[in-house]
Amino acid sequence: MKPEFDNPDLFSFDDSFASLYHLGTIKKKVINVARKDFEEYRVFAREHLRPLALAADLRAQKDKNSLADDMLALAVKHKMLTRMIPQFLGGTGSGVMWGLNPGIEELASVDPCYNGGVIAGHGLGFVALSMTMNMERMEWVAEQTVKGEQEGKPFLIDCAITEPMAGTDYEEVDLLPRARLMSSAKRVNGGAVLNGSKCFISSGHLANYHLLIMPYDINDPVNSNGMFLVANDAPGFNLGRIEDKMGMKAGAASELVFKDCFVPEQNILYSYDDFSESYAEELVMAVLGITRITVGAVGTGIARGAFEHALSFAKNHKWKGKTIIHQQWAQERLTNMLMNVYTARNAYLEASYVLYTTLMPGHMPGFMNTDIVRKMYNNSIAKRLRYTKMARKAMLKTIKSMPENEKQRLQFYSSMAKVVGTDIGMQNCHSAMEMMGEYGLRHDVGMEKLFRDAKLCQIFEGTNQLNRLNMFKYFIGRNIPDVKVFG
Amino acid sequence: MEALGAKEIKAYHDTAANFAKKEIKPDALEYDRFPFADFNRTVVDKLSANEFLAPTLPEALGGAGAGMRVLGAMLEEIAKEDASMAVLILIQSMSYHILAELGTEDMMKRWNILPEKGNPDLLSLPIYSDPEDLPDTIIAVKTKEGYSLKGAITYLPCLPVAKAAIIPARIEGADNRALFIVETDRKGMAISEPIVSLGFRGCPHADLTLDQVVVPEASLLGGEKGEAAFGVIAEKYRGPVSAIALGIIKGACQTAKNYAKERYQGGKQIIEHHMVRKMLSDMVAWIDVISSAAEHACQLSDNKKDPRSRSKLLSIQTIVTSAVTRATTDGVQVLGGYGYMHEYGQEKRMRDAKQLQAVFGSMPLKEMRVIDRDLSTN
Incomplete structure (x- = not known):
């Protein structure tokens, strides 16, 4: 049997040359915006972040429960959190592609823990929030972030997916049906009640609000998923332990514990049955x-x-x-x-x-x-x-x-x-x-x-x-x- | 050195394994937080009491007179539980070996690794230096009393808890380095705060500065031949370094296997996922290869008859330690998020393995030299 070559659906032009598509669509001014962002991230990383990074790691080695308040304060002082919020929402974010990602590279070259451990939750959480198309809550979080920076008080959310027995399983839709989940939500009058726990959540102990994904039916998570925004002081919610990690030490990897934690209707970001079909x-x-x-x-x-x-x-x-x-x-x-x-x-x-x-x-x-x-x-x-x-x-x-x-x-x-x-x-x-x-x-x-x-x-x-x-x-x-x- | 049979070697394995499980394993993770936890002096005293601290010390000096196969067997078992302790033993064995071979009998009486004293004297030496190119950072000037030493040397393991350090110094006017043994409490010796390290954290490290440290003639080890002698002795310990690597990968593999059989993702044990299976197979295969290689390397040290001995000792150390850095990285990966957490003991092995790769010189320099040694054999 002869080998099969020239597969028609692999290596198509469209699959291979996405950048060429952009040649006609990018406005010239984007380069100036990108360059400016790049230089500002570079200054922040080299002049402000670098002096703190090693000491923060050492501090967390001494006491795993120490929190990176100094890094967060620095982010707020230099208005770094609002860079993750798009401009139309009042932030200074110019674009994921040309503004954010090269900037993240810049930050990571100096201290990956700042990205991966301190601000990661906010970025990940905000993207997750955006995808629910729950504009009201999205704008509210954006507003709080901007306001927080203006007042010098960080407003941070985290993004809680992982459970103790389901890590990989929660990161792939095809695996989720077989996941051994322990956390679920239940509808009640005026909202929902959450039970269970999340673990390894970046910046859980720094966050004001926790964005999480939890099924209404633990046996059918894919088709009964919900996403919720939980206030740090919500009744029935508690922060658990902080992990003792190999690295990314200055960033807390937190346990979130829910015991009949009530979430008001407004903070139910998405429910599987919001619409006639699931998204x-x-x-x-x-x-x-x-x-x-x-x-x-x-x-x-x-x-x-x-x-x-x-x-x-x-x-x-x-x-x-x-x-x-x-x-x-x-x-x-x-x-x-x-x-x-x-x-x-x-x-x-x-x-x-x-x-x-x-x-x-x-x-x-x-x-x-x-x-x-x-x-x-x-x-x-x-x-x-x-x-x-x-x-x-x-x-x-x-x-x-x-x-x-x-x-x-x-x-x-x-x-x-x-x-x-x-x-x-x-x-x-x-x-x-x-x-x-x-x-x-x-x-x-x-x-x-x-x-x-x-x-x-x-x-x-x-x-x-x-x-x-x-x-x-x-x-x-x-x-x-x-x-x-x-x- | 008598040729030991498999039964005798197994006995050393078993004794060391039992000791390691009982005395070292319970607290290894806690002491791994040094300098934010204490140094485990208790275990060091117990090692001494069991004659594990410098098993290569000659019988004439009251030691076990063990060869490298025995040392390798013991270090493998200890390293399975805690590579810090294994490397500490390696350093003590090598230090006392140097003293025994290059020092005077009187001078030997000053330090004691053996149990009678109850409190063994730990020594320090530059284990990360290339034995053929020791640091040239200390000058020794001949004086009436002996020598005056001035200079600095970085990152000496065991220094914060050592009674003395074996260090290289260039005697003024000489071409090569000489070796001196200097008490850590001599006037002019400045030991830095313990250095926070990547691995081997249960074995404290520090920098040393010497400011006109006066030492007697007897402190000079091996006369003008000090550097060469250090090199010859260090060669013997390359085999035991591979044995430590073997212990680390065995520990990592056992932890990974256990986890892979308990953890379910995708509805099945993760050992059933081929990518996990491949990582485990890799580790097992490396263990099988390294077991032979480390044993061979230790035998080479005990028996000088192989003309390719010098070449093999270096190549084996280089390949084995590098393989174990990759294997322990995979070892963490198998455990996923839990692999990254201190309490599971797996990330420690990745750090210790990487630290081990720097023993007796950095990797690229070893790489460059393997071919030189091979060519000079033929």
Whole structure:
């Protein structure tokens, strides 16, 4: 039997050259905006974040329950939280693709823990919130974030998905039906009541509100999902323990405990039966499609940080009387590390282009992306209109109605950005540590912290193993009838 | 050195394993928080009482006179529970070995690793340095009393809890480094605060600065041949380094296997997921290979007849320690989020394995030298 070549559905032009699509659509001014964002993130990272990073890690080593209040205060002082909020909602966010992700890379190159441990929850939570198209709550959280920064008091949300017995299972729609869940919601008069617990939740102990996903029927989570916003002081809610982690130490990984925790109707962000059809699956895939790309940027930043450590070491240390940077073995190693950084960046950049030619702006309601909107937006009639169920349904439908091949493209590219970025981050850390020998083992140098921080990125947002299966399902399996993935 | 049979080696394995399980395992994770937890002096005293602290000390000096196969067997079992203690034992064995070979009998009487004293004297030496290229950062000037030492040396393991340190210093006018043993409480010795490290945290590390530290003639070990002698002795300990690596990967694999059979995701035990299965298979395969390699390396140290001995000792150490860094990274991955949590003991192994990779010089330098040693054999 002859081998099959030239598969018509693999490596199509549309699947391969998303960036080319953008050549015609990006306005020139976007470059200026991107450059400005990049420079501002760089200044924040290098001048303000770097001095705190090592000390925060050490403090958490001494006492795992210490919280990164200083980092959060710094974020508020420099208005970094509102950079995650789009401009039409009163924030300063210029765009996920050109503003946020390169900025996240910049931050991660100095301290991945700030991203992965301190502000991650707010970013992830806000994206999750956005995808419910619950405009009223989304605007309220945005408003609180902006107000908080104006008043110098951080307003933070977290995003709680993981349960003690369901980690990977909660990160993939196909696995969720088989998950061993322990937490569920129950409808009551005026709202819902939650019971159970979430674990490993980034910044749980820093958050004012907790965004969580919980099923109404524990035996059928996919078809009975709900998303809720729980106040930190809600009756029946308690913060549990903070984990003692290998790295990302300054960021709390919190346990959230719900015992008949009442959530008022207003804070039920999404319920499976809000509409005649379910949007849960698309909602989750959209959230992951966006946020996994950002995790790829975190990994790229880590790869960069490791490279910078190795470069500095090579310039300032000698072997057998000769400075290491002049030696070919070091030049090879450094070049491999630099190639890795650019490879990782290409992965998340291309994934960002895919995002912008699929979910946004094409299938986010067009009005969200124009300047006119902001003026219209605060019109009270417009407000009342978009808070209606009808408007919500219309917006959710646009996500659901994304063509299948666009959904596949987004899933493949975002998982790839995540895996490539974080695997490369870990690889570069291994390589830098090898080069630096004893010097790299010391906390006060900062490289071993990066090594410890890097590992978590291969695990959260879906392990890199899970993300590979996601990629297989959407780009390879899609053309093979009856293929079993997650079997 | 008599050739030990499999039964005798197994006996050493069993004794060390029982000790490790009973005395080291219960508190290993807690002491891993050093310097935010104490140094486990209790276990060190017990190791000494059981003659585990420097088993290679010659019988003539009251030691067990054990070879590297025995040391390797013990270090493997100890490292399964706590690599910090394993490397501490390695350092004490090597330090006392150096003293025994290069020091005078009088001078030997000053330090004691053995149980009679009840409180063993720990020594320190630069285990992360390339044995063929010791740091050239301390100068020794000949004086009336002996020598005056000035300079600094970084990251010495055991220094914060050591009675003395074996350090390299260049005698003024000489080409090579000499070796000195210097009490940590001599005037002019400044020991830094304990350094927070990636791994081996149960074994405290510190930097050392010497400001006109006066030492007697007897402190000079091995005369002008100090550096060369250090190199020769260090070679023997490459086998035991691989044995520590073996203990670490065995511990990581056991934890990973146990978890993979208990954790359900996707409706089945995660060991049924092929990607997890592959990682576990990799670890098992590496254990099988490293078991042979580490045993062989320890045998090479005990028996100098193999002409490729020097080449093999380096290549085995390089490959084995690198493999274990990758295997322990996967070991954490198998446990998912729990692998990242201190209390599961798995992330500690990833850190300890990475720390181990830096023993006897950084990885790239070892890589460069393997071919040199191979070529110089033929």
